[in-house]
Structures are given as structure tokens and as C-alpha cells.
Amino acid sequence: MASHDSVREPAAVSRQVGLDQAFDGGSLVALRSAVAAHGDRLGLAGERLGDLLLVAHELASNSVRHGGGKGRLRLWAANGAVYCEVEDRGGGFSTDATAVGYAAPPPGASNGRGLWLVRQLSDTVDIRTGVAGTAIVARIAL
């Protein structure tokens, strides 16, 4: 897993911007549909496009359920990968963000699965969290 700052590519590198969309609990279906369309356009296909869709949904639904009920999702392509960033203004993680989602929860457990899935399907995951909110960037290689 990458260290804390390695995921965000330097600002100077040109980005191919894909999507910048606000969401709440009532718009996750539309968000998924937009992520699928833009992920395809940014070069993901087949199983990797499905991975992006799952990662984007789990991050966004975490914001809806635990991060203040809404947030913003951005997708862009750079350095041979698609990046998915989800930001919210919730109260941040109550546990140590660097340790969350590494251990597989027991079969059928619904809590704690989301971030575990995000870590399983992404190449790197960068989490910044504090009392003002949470921003997570997942990198999915093309």
C-alpha cells in the first residue's frame, strides 16, 4: 500500500478530468450511472470498470451513511490510472484511518466491509480524515 502522500499525482501533471458530481442518498443510482459512463471514457473496461463502480459506490455510500449524508465525487485519469476521489464534510473517522479496512470481516458481516472492498479493488487508497471531513482517493490502474 502506498504511503500517505503518494496517491495524489503532482499538480503539474496534466489531468484528463472525467467527472465532478455532488451526491446524497437520493442520487447514488445516478452517480453510479455517471461513474460507469465516465470510467469507460477514461479507458476502463470490463472487470476494471466494475471495480471502479464498486469503489465509487462504497466510498459515496460511506459519506451518505457516516459522513454527513452527502459529498462530492471526482474522477480523473493521469499516469496510467483512473483516480476516484470522494469528499464529505462529516465528522471524520472515529478510528485510525490508516488501519481501517485491512482485515477481512467475517462472512456476511455488513459493517466494515465497504472500505475493505475499496482496498481490495484499488491499487492504492489515500485517506485524509479529520473533524472537518474526509477525503479518500482510490487509484485504479488502467
Next chain:
Amino acid sequence: MGTPTSVEELGPGDHACLTFSDQDERLDIVAAFVRVGLEQGQKILCLTDQVPPERLSAEFGERGMPVAGPLRYGQLVLRTSDESWLAEGGFAATRVVRDVGEEVDRARREGYSGLRLAADMGWAARPVAGVEQLVVFESSVNDLFADDRLTAICQYDREQFDPVTLASAATAHACTVAAIVYYEDPVVRICRQHTPPGVRAAGELDYSRVGALSHALGEALRLDKHVHVNLAHVHFIDVAAAGAVVQAALGMGSGRRMTVVANALVHKVLNLVGAADVPNLRVVVAHGEP
């Protein structure tokens, strides 16, 4: 016309109308109609339109209901529209009413307790000769149901027929058959599946529908020894909904099985929430799904 009944509640003398928009749901209901007929020693005549007879018997087989035996000894007969409704090049209400009457008599002579007729009405959506007699037919055929030897489901595709024809067809039938729908909204539809018994969902399943999904799975767990969960038409599932499926399988105990049919994405999520670690849960990847 009363409230819709479940296919398993249909009995001798019932002339039912099934309007559908999902071919898979229609075939599930027709399969259940045929299965009950086979169990009750009735003769079954399936008139099929868009689905050729070979494909129809394969569909029954894929639903865990092999029909080679009943086809061979004649308890089950499959016929195309050209061999039945349009046998003389066009549709004539009086001829078909007479034909159905003869089939009822023949079933009785062959020793069956009655005749079950499953009629795919797709032919009537085409501009065939005599089709204007359809509504006359649906009402005049009703006399044949009077002595409880005939049970029928006439199937109308909502996409193919105009609302006026659908409405007049529906009023000509004494009852309507419908899938048991546990939950439906624009995103997902969760129904009872009759053959094999269990739950069928189509659309997208996420945490916001977990309650409805768990309710449907819970009912299947109470009703069926082995539970079949058909997710072949679910295009997206999240960890919360996949967790609910695995949780239901975990609650079944030994000696019972859950089989899930799913596309590649759903299969992957089920495995990520531990499906592979549950001994009595089997996940089958649906054919033809991405």
C-alpha cells in the same frame, strides 16, 4: 376480474390472464403452471409463439424441471402458433374454440384428470387474418371452463399489445395471474421465483434496498428447503446487499442449500463478502451476462 392470484393457486375451471413485460418472469410462471399440472396428473398443452418448442423445453430443464419424459409419453405437448391458432392460415374463433374442446375431451379419454392450457398470445400482436375475433374468442371459450376440466393461462406481452386490447382481454378472463412482487421501484424489482423456488431480483441492489431483500430471502427460507436466488438480471450489488445474501445462507443450517445465479460483478462482490467460505452456498455465473 378480481385481485391477481399466484399461479400455484390456479385450479380446474380457471381461465386466467397473465400480462407480462419480462420474458423470464413469464417463463417462470408458465413453468410453475406446467409443474403443478404434471404433479396433479393433468395433460398440459403449451402453445408457444416467440420461443420455439425446443427452446421452451430447454427453459423448463434449466429451471430444474426436466420434461423429456412427459413429452415422450404425451402428458406434455408443445405446439407453435402455426400448428394451433393459425393452423388454417388464419385465426377463426369458432374453429379454435372447437379445437380446444376436442383437446379437453382427448385428455379425458387418455386418462388425465383434465387439461392445462398455457397459451402465448404473441401471434395476435401480428397482423394475421381473423385477429379481430380475439376478444370474441376469449369470451366464447369461457363455456369450456364450466365443468372444471380445463385450466388456462393466456399470456399477453405488455410491450406488444395496445392498452385497449390488453384491457378487453383482461376483462374476458375470470382472473389474472401475476408474479408475487415483494418490492418494486424504478431501480429494482424483487419477486418470488416459483421454479426453482426462491427469489428473483432484477435491477440494482444496494444498502437502501437491503430491508426488502432480506424480507424476500426470509420468506424463501421459511417456505423452501433449498433456496434459489436468481440475480442474473441484477447489474449492480454493493457489499451491504451481498452481505444480506450471504447472511441468509449462513442462517440456513446444514442439510439446506442456497444457489445464487449472478453475473460476474455480482459474483465478485459475493465472494468479497465471504460467499466462498459458506459451505451451503453455491454461486453460479449466469451465461450471457457481462
